[in-house]
Amino acid sequence: MKYIALALAYASTVWAAQTTLYTELPEDCPTPDAFAVAPDGTLTLSCPNYAPGGYSGALLSISKDRKIRRLPDYTIPGFSGKIRPMGLAYGPDGTLFVNSNGRVLALSFEEQTVTTEIIAHGISGPNGLRCHNGALYVTVPQMAGIKKDRNVGGVYRFQISERDVKVSNSTADKHLIFTSETKNSEKQFGLDGLAFDQKGHLYVGDFGDGTVFRLTLDRSGKVVDSAHYADLNTTGIDGMIFDKRGHLIVCGFSKNALYSVAPNGTVTTVVQYPDNDGSNGELDQPVDLVFFDGKLVISNFDLMSEPTMVNRxxxxxxxxxxxxxxWIP
Known part of the structure; x- marks a missing residue:
């Protein structure tokens, strides 16, 4: 209860929940990021590992009894640096799609062998990733080359069957379906988390502005309507997911918080913590979330310490x- 008062400035109502430690991660996963539930019922976690220590990125597999194993490392054709996996999504045939090093990749695992195919490349920092009706939707918080004095974020759409698409990072790119300019001058970091509801609407969050957009798509994936869905009155909204009731659950990266947005737009702060080390399961810069084994599991990035962020x-x-x-309202 001692953490709840902090949330009053950030949302309309407050819920008295507390999170619990799910697991501690190994030494070589200092910055956990995105989740995807694998076809075999395990949980896949990306670890881009931007923290000091020199680790290359990794993909981890977590079983329902919380045993952790490292998946075989993948390589990227034509690239020799450290891999940095971010957004994840599984396709209907079990292919794992990964945002990594300016690319969208398709990974196929065969025991200890990984086959890597490039769906798209030249992307300016691909972040969130969702697979829906045979297409991949990718967020880019800071698009290169559109406006030099203002930040514009974008959403790209690729067919899962496409390969070697060269992205132009311009509004003329046929794969770019939505853009939004971040108004917050203190945090020029835009479109990030994304989620689909049961009716097929795509919801995208602007990290810097703390706003959520609802996009209506036609059968070809073109945006035919965009609407301002919710304003969380905070910076740093990140990963998001819908629960069975149609509530949008959102990670509050900058505020160590979790928010719930009801279908009528009412925003509730589910839980919020001050700066902490996460040892007791507190939110410690939450970045993504997933329903897994009857629980809502949340990854704690715990890296950035800017003035707009609680994490120090x-x-x-x-x-x-x-x-x-x-405990989700």
Whole structure:
């Protein structure tokens, strides 16, 4: 209860929940990021590992009994640097799609062998990723080359069957379906988290402005209507997911918070913490979330410490938190 008062300035109502430690992560996963539930029922986690320490990125597999194993490392054709996996999504045939190093990749695993195909390349920092009706939707918080004095974020759409698409990072790109300019001068970092509702609307969050857009798509994936869905009155909204009731659950990256947006637009702060080390399962810069084994599991990035953020430093332990589904308002 001691953390709840902090949330009053950021949302219309407050819910008295607390998160619990799901698991501590290994030494070589200091910055956990995105989730995807694998076809075999395990949980896949991306670890881009931007933190000091020199680690290349990694993909981890987590079983329902919370055993962790590292998936075989993938390589990127024509690239020799450290891999930095971010957004994840599984396709209907079990292919794992990954945003990594300016590319959208398709990974196929065969025991300890990984086959990598490039769906798209030349993307300016691809972040969030969702697979829906045979297409991939990718967010870019800071598009290169559109406006030099203002930040514009974008959403790209690629067919899962496409390969070697060269992205232009301009509004003329046929794969770019939506853009939005971030108004917050203190945090020029735009479109990030994304989620589909049961009716097929695509929801996209602007990290800097704390706003959520609802996009209506036609059968070809073209945006035929965009609407301002919710304003969370905070910076740093990141990963998002819909629950079975149609509530949009959103990570508050900058505020160590979790928000719930009801279908009528009412915003509730589910839980919020001050700066902490996450050792007791507190939210420690939450970046993504997933429903897994009857729980809402949340990854804690715990790296950035800018003035707009509650987090003040990076350090051990590296953690995932969880919230019982019954505690989501």
């Amino acid at each position: 430093s990076h350090g051990k332990p590296y953690t995932l938190s969880f919230l019982e589904v019954d």
